[in-house]
Amino acid sequence: MDIRSQISMVFHLDKCIGCHTCSIACKNIWTDRKGTEYMWWNNVETKPGTGFPTKWEDQEKYKGGWELKKGKVVLKSTNKVKTVTNIFHNPNMPTMDDYYEPWEYDYKELFNSKESDDQPTAKPVSMVTGEYIDIKAGPNWDDDLSGSPIYARNDINLENLTPEQKKQMFEIERLVMFYLPRICNHCLNPACVASCPSGALYKRGEDGIVLLDQKRCRAWRACISACPYKKTYYNWSSGKSEKCILCFPRVETGQAPACFHSCVGRIRYLGVLLYDADKIEEIASLPDEKLVEAHRSIILDPFDEKVISEAKRNGIADSTIDAAQKSPVYNFVVKWGLALPPHIEYRTLPMLFYVPPLLPVMSAQDGDTVKNINNEFFPDFEKARVPMKYMANLFSAGNESFIRYTLEKQTAVRAYRRAVTVGDIDMKDAEKALLKADCSKEEAEAIYKSTSLSTFEERFVIPASHREQAIEMYEDPLKLKQETGFGFKDKPKRGL
């Protein structure tokens, strides 16, 4: 057993309102530099939709993540031979067209244009070439466009839906959609790290944050295609790749990452998980249907005496073990089974988990009018919602039972709380629902508290980082102002 600690995350999608505050907070701190304008380390997608970069989930196109070959887990995009042969030209690499060409506006037109019959406009200017451009796409171009034939219907997760389910989907997609905020998953089996020819990408041993050493990166671009979530980005100006750093300078000083801190819907939770690093390869090599369960099983019980003593023997600090015991992530993922990993079939073992949204649909179109189709408070989610199969494609490698479990539990908790506070649901019915959903009253209370009432300190349980031993933090962060990020001692000038 090789116990390590990992800073992990839960995003409660039922609470996400799609306001993009997280994206802006991140952009303002990290990616407002030349060459990074197009990067959104944190982005929010409308689902169903094609996402950012367009169709990132299409691994036939980008060859991201891992696959099983003769029972062994191997990278889809590269291997030792291909690293040599594809180093001059990476065949699966997305280009700027798959993201978008960043632009600003020529505002002086508004002041300088001559008098005319029309209002002056601020024309868009490319931030790459400096020339006027026609904007063709943007980072959230399909925002709220769930019903559109170009975006929603091209969603990869719709692929193996039955025609009936698709019909149901298209009927209700005009009425329902949800948001998927995405950051780097800080995976246990990161494909970006495994693909990097220079060894520039690495996982920090202490907290599992995946970082990219700017001094080691040689722009071989393997990580860009290897990451199935497309969360490593290529800085076209400095000639180096960059990625989400989980705001490690903030985490090391006990603050939540900027996107977490700024989250309006309070959908985000951050905490420590203890896991057994010896099992990573074994679990990543399991067949698809076993992955969700196995991924959960790699996470260890922080209250187990044996785990604690083993963790101590492995150099994990008491403060970290303490944080692991208070971790909201542990509760959501393991204890309650509510949160699921995104696209576990990519086998990177992502450490960001999502609580799938309930998305009840209360009405349907009836000719020109809308009629109420549900008289119950909590409708039958087999019918009146995005098909279970769609959610399963996104969060459980196609296995619907996990989705049903988390949705049933969430519904039961709501029914129970409604019985307690409003009383228009019979407590007996609520208890029955809880029993069916594998949830005790105490658990329901805990879920309710954690979902609705939890404070800043309860949502973000950040262990002391023991900076007295950390190399990175010996330096004064202010010393590096005006330069690129932390630990980046050179001006990010291109070339020599």
Place this chain on the structure above:
Amino acid sequence: MDQFNEIINTFFFIILPYLSIFTFLLVSIYRYRSRSFVYSSLSSQFLENRQHFWGMVPFHYGILTILAGHLVWFLFPKTTLLWNSVPLRLYIMEVSVFIFGLITFTGLINIIIRRRSDKKTRVITTTTDWIVLILLTIQIISGLYVAFFYRWGSSWFASSMSPYLHSIFKFNPDLAFISSMPFMVKLHIISAFSIILLFPFTRLVHVLVVPNPYLWRKPQVVRWNWDRKKIRDIENNSI
């Protein structure tokens, strides 16, 4: 005139080589140690993908083969001469070198066209990039010229260039081998040393950081910022 020739020869074939080699060694090492951030291939594939393929792939495969050939001629001059002693074999050698030269040249032309025509790529093309491209063009054209008009370049390399280079490395430069070479051969040598001279100041440094460790390292990389056991001890002491 003779004196003038001697000065020219001394400058281009003694001073320039030593200047190039020492600059290459010292500046490359210094920059790698003090400013490793600048070591990058500075890929522009992200901005333009299609022309990139037709430039990069032929250029790199071509030039690697050609360089390998030069290395063999340099290291094994006797074997080379023995091989070339049969005219047919000499022709096979020269023709294949010429073909790979053409492949390299095609790639280079595509690279130059791409750098000129693609707007986004043009933005990130620097002056040093152009200097490199011009030097490489001179180098490849002079090489092709030698391969085409004097079809015994490989024998020359083995019989004259190799001893000349050996004399350079032995710090006892002997120009006798090359002073009578035709102009194009001399140009080929001079531009080669110029490329080596400018090498550490340009994007060419990416050649020095070819990712060979990848071939034998484990897939996952974990870095520890502190001594795990030490942390534990501190904890124990403080309890």
